[in-house]
Amino acid sequence: MSHYETRLAExxxxxxxxxxxxxxxxxxxxVGDTVYISGQISQNDDGFITGKIGADLTVQQGTAAARTCAISLLAQLKAACGGDLSRLVRVVKLTGFVNSTPDFTEQPKVINGASDFLVEALGDAGKHARSAVSAGALPFNVAVEIEGIFQIKT
Structure with a gap:
């Protein structure tokens, strides 16, 4: 178990x-030492986390949905690294899409759910560049979708 997985378990x-x-x-x-992870959608053990932030869901619910996306990103990264999460050097960049109403402007607060989780779980390796944008709709009506770029040891 990598030290990252130990921290996740904690x-x-x-x-x-x-x-x-x-x-x-x-x-x-x-590509080289960079892993590009396709967009991960908000879901948990009960299925997709759906709804529009600003209408159906609160900022706090959106933040929790973004956290699930970050967990899926790490799961994809682990799979891409042949099951060895210790190859992670750092999170480079996240792009977060928030299914939100036209007048909603707190997308960064929603995507903080992913950013804060990655720093909590990975320490300095979790610090990253980021974009947080509104989307009029997302696949399956999910609340959040996040894609990520990671640096790994080759």
Whole structure:
């Protein structure tokens, strides 16, 4: 078990199996020491976390949904690294999409759910650049989708 997985266990988080792609794409691509992870949608053991932030869901519920996306990103990264999460050097960048109403402007607060979790779980390696944008709709009406770029040891 890597020190990252030890820290996740301390936080009460067990990485799920990496979600399978829902269409004609791959979950990750490795180029050199960089891993590009396809967008991960908000879901938990009960299924998709759906709804529009600002109408159906609160900022706090959106933040919790973003956290689930970060957990899925780490699960995909672990799978891309052949099950060895210790290859992670750092999180480089996240792009977060928030299913929100046209007048909603707190997308950064929602995506903080992912950012804060990654720093809590990975320490300095979890610090990253980021974009947080509004989306009029997301696949399956999910609340949040986040894609990530990671640096790994080759």
């Amino acid at each position: 936080l009460g988080v067990t990485l799920p199996d990496a979600p399978a792609p829902a269409a004609n794409y791959v979950p990750s691509v490795i």
